[in-house]
Amino acid sequence: MRTNPHILEINTRSWLNRLEAKQGRAFTLDDVPEEFLDNAKTMGFDAIWLMGVWKQSPAAREIARGLDEITNAVRAIEPKFDPQDITASPYAVYEYEVDEALGGNEALSKLRERMHQKGIILLLDFVGNHTAIDSPTVTSSPDLYINTGLSEPHAHKDWFFKNKNGISIAHGRDPYFAPWTDSAQLNYFNPKTREFMLDNLRRVAALCDGVRCDMAMLSLNKVHRDTWWEFIGGELPKEEFWHQALTAVREKYPEFVFIAEVYWGLEWEIQEMGFDYTYDKVLYDRLRFSTPENIKGHLGAEHLYQMRSIRFTSNHDEEEALKAFGREKSLAASTIIATLPGARLFHLFQILGRPARMPVQYAKDSFQEDETVYAYYRKLLEIASAPAFHGGQWSLRDVSSAGDDSNRNILSWQWKQMNTGKIIMINYSGTPAKGRIPMKGLYGQNGTVTEEFSGQKITVTPEMLSQGFELYLKPYESKIFTFAV
Known part of the structure; x- marks a missing residue:
């Protein structure tokens, strides 16, 4: 990509x-x-x-x-x-x-x-976190899941269901919400579970070029422990599952793309494990x-x-x-x-x-x-x-006042690649806004400006270079300017 x-x-x-x-x-x-x-x-x-x-x-x-x-x-x-x-x-x-x-x-x-x-x-x-409640392994390999065997759970009985053999297995859950009653919770503190899910991931990787990993943070060692500590104990595995998984898949598919659905401020931690993108x-x-x-x-x-x-x-x-x-x-x-x-x-x-x-x-x-x-x-x-949005250098831009404080509602940034520049200005408010953006030295002393949505062409004047480019924007209006020097 x-x-x-x-x-x-x-x-x-x-x-x-x-x-x-x-x-x-x-x-x-x-x-x-x-x-x-x-x-x-x-x-x-x-x-x-x-x-x-x-x-x-x-x-x-x-x-x-x-x-x-x-x-x-x-x-x-x-x-x-x-x-x-x-x-x-x-x-x-x-x-x-x-x-x-x-x-x-x-x-x-x-x-x-x-x-x-x-x-x-x-x-x-x-x-990664769970399978369907009737997935074949729920019956054939219940040890892959968080379970209490033939005994009733000692706590949170509503978190569990019984498989066909009477074994109590946990439903998948996010610690902040009720369990998902159509799911069965995998136990990532069991090495067999990790190998089982690695096999599944290898199978998926043979069919596609990348995966979006659902609720990826639930499989992190600390999150898994804190969610299920009453049933799996507190000793953490030595390695994170996702580190194992990304390493294993990329040994065979080096360009394979991993996207993580992740929340709770854990995005950077997941990125550090090698994920290409996080939510x-x-x-x-x-x-x-x-x-x-x-x-x-x-x-x-x-x-x-x-x-x-x-x-x-x-x-x-x-x-x-x-x-x-x-x-x-x-x-x-x-x-x-x-x-x-x-x-x-x-x-x-x-x-x-x-x-x-x-x-x-x-x-x-x-x-x-x-x-x-x-x-x-x-x-x-x-x-x-346009290539500048994919190979250029990005930076935020300040928008100066043009007579009032409505410029505070204008978001602006630029992309620059070779002799092409893009400036984006968006009034992210329900009222009109105006502002001025400096242009001197940005892309040279002369050139034309094209507003991409309308196709309007503007000639850069000495006044614009010295005083900045003044713009009036309607509520929630966006402008994208291309500068060619």
Whole structure:
């Protein structure tokens, strides 16, 4: 992938169902239209993350269909939905084989080859913390999981279920939330479990070019101990699982990409283990809830950390961007992430203008596409695919006052590569803003300026060089200027 790659996340089952509805025939991964891949390449995507390709868990499917939280969320958007269209959670993995309903491993392999011909790599899911509640090993190898044998758990009985042989096995859980009742918790203090999951990861690595590791911090030794200390004791293994895993996979696949979903301030620790990118949830939260000044403060972090962060305004876990941010603000926020260092993640349904998030277990998301939103993203991604955004030097810029303090709401940074420069200015507020940005000595003494969204060309004048470039921005308006000397 390029430096600062663009990654497209796709809810695989729902996406194939949309294609099926449009074309009037069944679709597998091998049937993905060439036009779609061409458009993905034109829009500048370096990678496609196919979320949810693994074999479905029958037990997890039945659990999902019985959860009011899921059915009520679906009903609020699709009042006449068919309950049979609720599937298992993609993160309750039965086994790491591509579901036959999607065409199996062979169909995925053919799609991957076609993607490679376009210069696009394939990313898939890897769920390290747990398996589905009915995964074959839950019965055949219960020692891989946190369990209390045939004895009842001495505490937190609601965290456990019994397998077919009556052994009490823990559900997977995040220490801050209730257990996931469709999952079984792996025991990373057992060397056999580590080898089992390494084998799974090697199998996945043979099918794709990289993985997004779900809730990666839950498998860290200290987190695992603190979450399950009552059942596994307190002595830490000598090595972190992820260090073992990355080393083992990259011995065979040196370019394999590892992305970690990680929170709680553990991003840098995970990066230090060799992950290429870690979730930047802090930026997401600041974009959604905080001020331009706080956003700028976050962007002042160490540059290597920035380069290894994956930025997003939407993914399968978060509320849809249009609903979470509001229309104009969501497009401004996406312009921010598209022009920062680090990986840039976009969800297909975000680009198509989905108005609200549907639970990932619902496989027929039939929203009407928003052509205006789609056109904006196409233009934005075209602009952000310019070489300067991927091979240039990035730095924050200060915006001076142009008569009032509204300049504090303008976020600005620059990219510079050879004789080309980019300056981004975004009014990240609901009121008009104006500001002035210094230009003297930035890219030489003469040249033209092109505003990329509008195509407007501006001649650099001596006054602009001496006094700065003054700009007026509407609420949540973005401007991207290209300087050619």
